[in-house]
Amino acid sequence: MIRIKSIKSIICLLLLSALLLLAACGGGADSSAMESGSESSGSTGEEKQPAPDFTVYDEAGKEYRLSDFRGKGTVLNFWASWCGPCKNEMPDFDVIYKELGDKYNFVMVNLTDGKTETVETASAFIKEKGYSFPVYYDTSGAAGAAFSVYSIPTTYFIDAEGNVLAYASGTLSGETLREGIEQFFD
Numbered sequence: 001m002i003r004i005k006s007i008k009s010i011i012c013l014l015l016l017s018a019l020l021l022l023a024a025c026g027g028g029a030d031s032s033a034m035e036s037g038s039e040s041s042g043s044t045g046e047e048k049q050p051a052p053d054f055t056v057y058d059e060a061g062k063e064y065r066l067s068d069f070r071g072k073g074t075v076l077n078f079w080a081s082w083c084g085p086c087k088n089e090m091p092d093f094d095v096i097y098k099e100l101g102d103k104y105n106f107v108m109v110n111l112t113d114g115k116t117e118t119v120e121t122a123s124a125f126i127k128e129k130g131y132s133f134p135v136y137y138d139t140s141g142a143a144g145a146a147f148s149v150y151s152i153p154t155t156y157f158i159d160a161e162g163n164v165l166a167y168a169s170g171t172l173s174g175e176t177l178r179e180g181i182e183q184f185f186d
Helices: 002-024 084-100 119-129 142-146 174-185
Strands: 055-057 063-065 074-079 105-111 135-138 154-158 163-169
Touching: 055 142, 074 084, 074 174, 084 105, 084 119, 084 174, 105 142, 119 135, 135 142, 154 174, 163 174
Parallel strands: 074 105, 105 135
Antiparallel strands: 055 063, 055 135, 074 154, 154 163
16 A cells, blocks of 8 residues: 555656646747737826846857847747757747848847756757857846746747837747737837
8 A cells, every 4th residue: 555655656746747847848839829018007008018138148258238139129039958849949930030130139048057058058059950040148047037937938029119018938839920020010
């Protein structure tokens, strides 16, 4: 009887661990329903929600702030190379970046904790896959914290003035990404 109870406990722990890991990676489903980043403010229409500023670095160590990208609509994506759902959406992000990267900013922020994810492992992943979008590294955790990122991938749409328009948590298909860009930036 004790042995069966132990096996049940182990199975429960394994299932719980799997669910937590799935939740940490955004579940893997396409987030076709995006959440609006602004709230209604009664008779004055919609209130704009400024995007919090943060500092990230490129592979060479050059510093960038989110506010540096004002002037064009920005697709802000938080990801990690160990995250399966992140890996699933990256080919679509790269295709759309190649098409629209001159018209809009793509800020692909790697959550670089220095243990699970390092600049070296993330850079090697990007090079191996041949992605051309710009990658920035959140080595301090400030970018993820500023946007309260609790699961990845998470994508934000930010207007040219630096206001959050909408976000999606979970994998975005190319179609959904394109629809978000058309809806919020065109």
